[in-house]
Amino acid sequence: MRIVSIHAAEANLSRLIDLACAGEEIVIGRNDGPVVKLVPVRTSAGRRQRGSLEGEVVVPDAFFDPLPAHVLDRWEQ
Structure with a gap:
């Protein structure tokens, strides 16, 4: 990690x-310590492919099952 002053x-x-x-x-830091981190903006890796996690995710x-009544009531508030 490289720490530089605002002036630098x-x-x-x-x-x-x-x-x-x-x-x-x-x-980038000031006298009292680090202030911000300079990081690159990552571009999108493209469209996700359907089924790429097939066999890796298990949904019980x-x-x-239907939600309990007290949970459904919270959605209608």
């Missing part, structure tokens, strides 16, 4: 952005 971050922002995009953790039969 202003002077080296482009380089710090490149480092963050390369996976390095960049923290009780999941489909």
